Amino acid sequence: MEDDFYWFWLCNISGIGCMKIKAIIGSLNDAKTAYNASESVLCNIKGLHHGDVDKIIKSKDNVHIYNAYVKMCHTNVQFVHIKNDKYPSKLKQLYDSPPCLYVRGKLPSENRVSVAIIGARNCTEYGRSVAAMLGEHFAHMGIQVISGMAAGIDTAGHKGCLAGDGYTYAVLGCGVDICYPSQNIELFTNIIHNGGVLSEYPLGTKPISANFPVRNRIISGLADIVVVVEAKKKSGSLITVDLALEQNKEVMAVPGRIGDILSEGCNELIKQGAMVITNPEDIKFSSFLTKWIKNSEMGKTDLKYSIKNQYEKINVLASEKNMLYSLLDLCPISLEEIVRKSGLDIQSTIEILLELQLNGYIKEVGHNRYIRNSL
Amino acid sequence: MYSEVFSTTIFGLDALVVSVEIDSGDGLPFFEMSGYLAAQVREAKERVRVSIKNSGYELRPQRILVNISPADVKKAGTGFDLPIAVGILAANGYINNDKLKDIVIVGELSLDGSVNAVSGVLSSVIAAKEKGYSICIVPVDNLHEAKLIRGISTYGVKNLKELLSFLNNGIFPDRINNVVGEHHSIFAAFDDTYLDFKDIQGQMVAKRATLVAAAGMHNLLYVGAPGSGKTMFAKRISGILPELTYEEALQITKIYSIAGCLSKNSFIKKRPFRSPHHSITKTAFLGGGAFPKPGEITLASSGVLFLDELTEFPACILESLRQPLEDKAIRLVRLSREYVYPSDFMLVAAINPCRCGYYPDRKRCNCSERDIARFLGRISQPIWDRFDMNVHFETIDFKDLSEEEMISKKNIYTTKHMRGIVERVHAIQQRRFKECSIYFNSQMEVSDIKKYCILGTKEKQLLEKAYNKLNLTARGYNKILKVARTIADIADSSEIQTSHISEAISYRNHLGVM
DSSP, rough: OOHHHHHHHHHTOTTOOOHHHHHHHHHHHHHHHHHHHOOHHHTTTTTTHHHHHHHHHHHHTTTTHHHHHHHHHHHTTTTTTSSTTSOOOOTTTSOOOOOOEEEEEEEOOOTSOHHHHHHHHOHHHHHHHHHHHHHHHHHHHHHHEEEEOOTTHHHHHHHHHTTTOOOOOEEEEHHHHHSGGGGGHHHHHHHHHHEEEEEOOTTTTOOTTTHHHHHHHHHHHHHHHEOOOOOOOHHHHHHHHHHHHHTEEEEEEEEOOTTGGGHHHHHHHHHOEEEEEGGGGGGGGGGHHHHHHHHTTTTSSSSOOOOOOOTTGGGOOOHHHHHHHHHSSSEEEHHHHHHHHOOOHHHHHHHHHHHHHHHHHHEETTTTEEEESSO | OOOEEEEEEEEETEEEEEEEEEEEEEESSEEEEEESSSSSHHTTTHHHHHHHHHHHHOOOOOOEEEEETTTSBBBSSSTTHHHHHHHHHHHHTOOOGGGGTTEEEEEETTTTTTEOOOHHHHHHHHHHHHHHSSSSEGGGHHHHHHHHHHSEEEEESSSSHHHHHHHHHHHOOOOGGOOOOOOHHHHHOOOOOOOOGOOOOSOHHHHHHHHHHHHHHHOEEEOOOOOHHHHHHHHHHHSSSSOEEEEEEEHHHHHHHHHOOOOOOOOOOOEEEEEEOOTOOOHHEETTTTTTEEEEETTTTTTTTEEESSSGOOHHHHHTTTHHHHEEEEEHHHEEEEEEEOOOEEEEEEOOSSSOOOTOOOTTTOOHHHHHHHHHHHOHHHHHHOOOOHHHHHOHHHHHHHOHHHHHHHHOOSSSHHHHHHHHHHHHHHHHHTSSSSSSGOOHHHHHHHHHHOOHHHHHHHHHHHHHTOOOOOHHHHHHHHHHHHHHTTTOOSSSOHHHHHHHOOOOOOOOOO
């Protein structure tokens, strides 16, 4: 406990970021030693300026840090510093690993595969449904889903994973006591119960835009594989991809149609050599998973997913239903278009669509727009 | 000398026959008017004096007192000029007093003695007829309007001189309209062509929804991108409602006459289509003023009130719609009296799905989920609840625009065909609600729904499944039943079947980002 405070102190000195903390720990090995270190010792540390040393010395008298620590102890937020046993080993390998994490719920399990689902905030229904579908199937496979709880793809990925009774983890760009975006409050609480919400920022940190690209390195750092669902040519998701590649993680992309602005980023990634993912099963063919499956003792893997033939159940549909079903895909199609393409009259089309919907084959997204529920 | 002339004053949607009493006597020259008069009536004083002079009649200096009784009713409008002038002339011996006993006169005077049109003539003639007067004199510009009433002789006058020659000698210039015409032939002469649905290509789903909405008089909400045809549709809805009867048309014309919206020699034979701009004031919308004039909701009565860009309307205007929609009438309470105007219209509104209008087309729309929620959040839940049906418009492909076969193929969505269906369904509803105080499926209360929307086991199962799976609310459930009843009526089915319920479900409110 006492140790925790020293770490908390070290991580909350204003002007001392993760690189400087890394330098301090590199030479002094511990936060407590740093606290007790004299000015001259600190001055000798490579990477610290005089000003920094000044700040460190002064911060020892700072009541606010102590108060914040006491306040945090009264909440259910866990404080995990880099020397803590719970600290994810994957993050230690980062060049700029966060010195500490604030966690609500749990941290991702080290024994399971983690996949990050990332993508645009202003996504299409197609992206949303693909992300949700991937999340759900990954959950069935026993894969943990990591994302950033932003609107759009992130939210859909989390929700899909929760729908599949899986564990999902959200890395925030604000304090873990703040739900951003606020309409995700239900998701936020669900994630805490079925996984965890974590952040490198102290409690009460506002969601300022500068924080978000920085936290992306944690998302990719925690993941073994990064799946990009929808991204524009210039987007935050591609920053995460760059970080993931720097961290030597595998990147997979969901292909899109040529000309779709929101798929340009993904298609570009594929062009550059990213693996294509068109089916949740594809994740198994990633080199990480093939290795992982081989390494884990036969039959004792957490990858418990059995191949289900999605097409099997469709064949039992009556011919008209089958025809309407075959008109649909993951891009929402309007009722108007379905009527036109099928040649059926409006009333019977609506009736069949409702039946398909109630039986879980298709979904209505937005008003009178339908997509398939799965591939 | 004393004389008495009868005229009318507008009182809400009706007119009241009042008597204009004039007394002239010797003494210092003096002109006074009494009888709870509004400013326009008081101004008549100078107008009357000058127009009498300019018509060539000489008045000696005298004391003139005009009283309009009953004195406890506020009188407004400019229709008193003519009766006052006639009364003064009668008091001076230019007209025989006995001739005025059976005549009601309305009209505004110009300084040169000519007679100008006034508003509310239809109500005035009706009031004169009901009170048993046999002749009604109106400005010539209002003659068409006046001629709509049977059982009373109506004459249109051009100027004061003409009126005097008629009163004294019974001679009237030979004006075709002065002959008591065949009222129905006048009625038939007016324009009753509507814009036609066959002009619109594609959008079959929206056409079907519009047909259902009109058949059950359900309030309808159009959602769609800019330029997808929402306004085009709305403009055509009044055309598929049943044809107006003579009495209905008369009632509408009366309202328009009082509101002063009637152009010269016209008659409202088409169902109204009102589309107020969203910058409208609350008074213009609901009706109002010290002497309440009908507002847009009353002018749209028996027709369609279309609110384009619903999200742009101020909240207070939308909220004020709730009570008139419920009661089908608006009560405007003033200190002196309560005025009740009808507001029995079909509400049609149009919105864009988001601020830029193109969601969910992500190629064009970059609105965030929050932007969309905020945009749609401008409309309160109670207002959403007023719409039984929602329909989404597709953006039209070029293929659709150029497709000629749509028209050549037997297109059932023409205004004529649709009106036939709507008329039939309205008749079914009339029979159904013969003993109730409601007229249409959309007006059914929970108890009526229980009585008229009886479901079989299969239908119940479907609804139960949909209720749970689609997260419906109790109110949404009732709306679905009401719409399903209308769809069943269109199919001429006495029972509601699963296909009817399925269709009704597809019209539920399902907006925003899911």
